[in-house]
Amino acid sequence: MKVPQAGAVAAVIALALTATGCGGGEEDQGTLPIGIKFDQPGIGMRETGGVFSGFDVDVATYVAKELGYKPEQIEFKQVLSNDRELLLQYNEVEFVVASYSINEKRKEKVDFAGPYFVAHQDLLTRADDTSITKAEDLNSKTMCSVSGSTSAENLKKNLAPKAALLELGAYSDCVVALQEGRVDAMTTDNAILAGYAARKGNEGKFKLTGQSLSNENYGIGVKKGEKELQRKINDALKKMVQDGSWEAAVKKNFGPNYKYDPAPAITTGS
Incomplete structure (x- = not known):
């Protein structure tokens, strides 16, 4: 019986791992497309040189980590306020973290995780x-x-x-x-x-001036019916609050004088 060369064996193993997703871990599925704002300092901003900053960026990166993705696997895509639902419906992004206020009209088209912030x-x-x-x-x-x-x-x-x-x-x-x-x-x-x-x-x-002229509960939008992803994101948001990362991100992005509400209770999902 002829013994296969080491290179051939490695190629066969690599092909098998690719086909099986290396055990099904989400980190092996390539990049994770996430919708964010590109023009809101402190929230979601594409800086000079292509670096991203902002509270939503930090939240999205933390959630991605809990889903099994490394920062370099994240593909941030720009979303505008009027196209967030479309990008989810057409699978252009996996989820949207973009100062996305939860309301009944939007919940007809997408599901939300969170809320993760009250503005x-x-x-x-x-x-x-x-x-x-x-x-x-x-x-x-x-x-x-x-x-x-x-x-x-x-x-x-x-x-x-x-x-x-x-x-x-x-x-x-x-x-x-x-x-x-x-x-x-x-x-x-x-x-x-x-x-x-x-x-x-x-x-x-x-x-x-410190007014509270309305209440805006920011949520993470996912495609309608993606209940498992919604649950995983909610778990990640809870962990982000518990380990102190949420508060650290608020203070880093909004400045020392910003008066913020405590992290809201998760009210979406089952």
Whole structure:
């Protein structure tokens, strides 16, 4: 009987392991595509050189680790607010971690794990401005938000109907307008505002007013019906809180002055 050469044996073993997934571990399935925001400092940001930063990035990386993936196996894909459901439905990403507020309308199309964070609509002003302490103070001032923002709609409709509104294409544009004095405040979720305030170069220039104009429970979106993945992500989120990684990520990404809610209880899944 002819003894196979070592190289041939190795090739056969490698082929068998590839076919069987090396025992079924998820880490052997290649990359893990995760949807995040690319333009929200403190939340999800693609930095110069392709490095990713932000609280959602840290949460996604921790969850991936608990699912058996190394950081280098993660493929972050950009998601916009209006295409998160589509990317899940068409299997472009495995899950979405992108300041994704849980609500009943969205739950008709996707399942959520979490929540893993509670944000509140707030106002960002210049650090030396003492004239704005509550939403009603904007009735005689100009505020900025992105076009079609529900935050701006809430403020104009319910809290400061006489405020002037400047709608721009991105929150980063609002930050520039605020710094230049073209507006008096900008509004969106406090986590997003805190990220801009803590961003390198912005330290000491802005402050949050500490409003809680709405409650936004951020969840991790998964494809409808993926109950096992939902359960595994929930387990990972619980562990992240228990071992202190969650709080460390909050403080790292939102700055030392950010007043945050405790980690919320997991309310999704069975």
